[in-house]
Amino acid sequence: MSETALTHTDTTVAPPMGMLAELTHRCPLQCPYCSNPVELERRSDELDTAAWQRVLREASRLGVLQVHLSGGEPAARPDLVELVETCAHEGLYSNLITAGVSITPERLAALDAAGLDHVQLSFQGASDEVTEHVSGMRGAFEKKCAFAGEVKALGLPLTLNVVIHRANIHQIDEFIDLALALGAERLELAHAQYYGWALHNRSALMPRRADVMTALRAVEAAQARLKGRLAIDSVVPDYYAHGPKPCMNGWGRQTINITPSGLGLPCHAAQTIPGLEFWNVRERGLADIWYHSPAFNAFRGTDFLPDTCQSCDRRDIDHGGCRCQALMMTGDARQMDPICQYSPWHDEVQTLTLEEAGRDEPFAYRRFARTARQA
């Protein structure tokens, strides 16, 4: 593969701004809402260091400005420092998305010296008990707090990221206090998105409406109170919304995802849509994947959307919402997102939400399948 893959630039398609580099699916935690696919990719299939470095160089040439080093747990890769160095060398802004339970202070210092720009640290609970219950790992909370302290001691900017669901929605105020105590500049409170493991666990994760409303009020109050001290980004839970979110800001418009084994995806859940052809960075240049792969071109633009969207003034804002969710609930990825109040499936979604929020199910923790799966 040549690195000068940018031989043809389609003038109607803009280059990507961001790349999500899923370096590995390995992770010491087992969050039941993990966005990784249920069928996790194995270590033996992961791209090697040279391949990732080539991808980063191609990304920079293609127009990517920010790289999110993610996973799984990206620190499970022994070459993480090298990859951060390559980002810095290419002028790419590097964001480390970590669970913060496995990076030693020495390694963090090496990442800092290599030019790391920002750390996004996940918290599963605002207390020891909830963290252990959600992550499946004993002692994780304490490790995360210590890690946050080490990040701040180096002067690196820190964002706390929390996925909100039924088992931690009562801790909103505690998460805010935690972010302040740890010296984070930003706090992201994102309600679980139901793909991958989260879909598998939907009836254990779905919060009740009253709790969602209480949480939203708590967030709004804190946003006003802490303006200028702590930036709080909150992602409203989809199933309780009237209009869909502009998923990925549009399919193949701004972001490219690379899986541990090198597949180029328009969104991390794109593999749930059958019939899409994904190209691999082992065989194709990144620019070729972005501009020409069938998966990226499948839902670019808005032409494929139903008539209701075509005559709707939100068409160029939400792009009809999420393709994966449309498929999941209507059986057709070209439908409008059923979260939309105009969707024929909207009522069904609401009913299902209420039903599942009323159930009490245990978590199925994220794990590698022990043996190859039989259908």
Added chain:
Amino acid sequence: MNQALNDNTVMRLPRGVRMRHDAARGGWVLLAPERIFQLDAIAHAVMTNVDGKQSVAQIVDALAADFDAERGQIRRDVLALFHALIDRGVLEVTT
């Protein structure tokens, strides 16, 4: 934290915010945690003077020398830009 800016205030980019040229799309951008700000030509001209050393008055003087515009107007534009960027957490006052 919307502190009043005056002629002696000195600004800098906080850690985790970088300005760079964006060759693919043309123009300049500020890269920040989870966000990208595209700068227009004027904002870029102002930001090239933000170095953690020059005061607001010095920046306004430098711009007044480069651009054919009234100094008071330049000062208002510079302060408006600084306030907007401070509010978004991508610019800070040196202490």
